[in-house]
Amino acid sequence: DGGITQSPKYLFRKEGQNVTLSCEQNLNHDAMYWYRQDPGQGLRLIYYSQIVNDFQKGDIAEGYSVSREKKESFPLTVTSAQKNPTAFYLCASSIQGFNTEAFFGQGTRLTVV
Amino acid sequence: ELKVEQNPLFLSMQEGKNYTIYCNYSTTSDRLYWYRQDPGKSLESLFVLLSNGAVKQEGRLMASLDTKARLSTLHITAAVHDLSATYFCAVGDRGSTLGRLYFGRGTQLTVWP
Numbered sequence: 001d002g003g004i005t006q007s008p009k010y011l012f013r014k015e016g017q018n019v020t021l022s023c024e025q026n027l028n029h030d031a032m033y034w035y036r037q038d039p040g041q042g043l044r045l046i047y048y049s050q051i052v053n054d055f056q057k058g059d060i061a062e063g064y065s066v067s068r069e070k071k072e073s074f075p076l077t078v079t080s081a082q083k084n085p086t087a088f089y090l091c092a093s094s095i096q097g098f099n100t101e102a103f104f105g106q107g108t109r110l111t112v113v
Numbered sequence: 114e115l116k117v118e119q120n121p122l123f124l125s126m127q128e129g130k131n132y133t134i135y136c137n138y139s140t141t142s143d144r145l146y147w148y149r150q151d152p153g154k155s156l157e158s159l160f161v162l163l164s165n166g167a168v169k170q171e172g173r174l175m176a177s178l179d180t181k182a183r184l185s186t187l188h189i190t191a192a193v194h195d196l197s198a199t200y201f202c203a204v205g206d207r208g209s210t211l212g213r214l215y216f217g218r219g220t221q222l223t224v225w226p
Binding site (some may be wrong): 048093 | 153214216
């Protein structure tokens with residue numbers, strides 16, 4: 001089955017630690033995205049990538065980093081510089097083209113302990 | 114930056130009643146999406162609206178788009194408990210081949226007997 005797989009589903013981070021969230025897709029999509037969702041809020045874009053080895057900051061990139069070494073994979077690292085990382089993180093992918101539609105993974109819930 | 118406003122943010126309605134959720138956006142766009150989210154889950158795509166006057170229906174839900182007014186509506190007919198969820202509208206950049214989306218804050222719908 002084609003789709004987007006995020007792991008882990010739940011992640012706990014201690015203060016000062018970096019953690020990496022995995023996102024893999026087998027849809028052969030060029031573009032991939034990371035969104036953050038806080039309670040009662042819509043999704044906000046953290047980073048996106050249109051092609052391998054290239055990515056751009058979204059609206060709330062501070063404290064996060066990404067890489068895009070393979071077309072299928074777009075991991076997100078939440079660094080210790082992110083002061084309030086507790087949130088629900090969603091990865092998405094899409095083809096490049098007008099009227100393209102994004103497809104979402106199942107999400108990772110990150111909690112700082 | 115494209116702004117998206119949804120209202121109401123909270124909606125409590127009795128089974129069998131009708132209601133409409135509104136989605137306004139700030140700049141011209143040619144792509145609007147409606148998603149459903151159940152608690153702790155990812156986003157489920159409901160409707161993709163790509164042209165002025167587009168109307169789509171699925172079961173008790175009907176979505177429409179007026180690009181001149183920068184307004185989309187999600188109409189609920191004869192609500193049932195299973196429709197209880199949070200509904201998001203999201204808008205894409207006009208003329209962009211990128212699938213990034215700008216989200217409203219969501220409407221939390223509760224349907225009671």
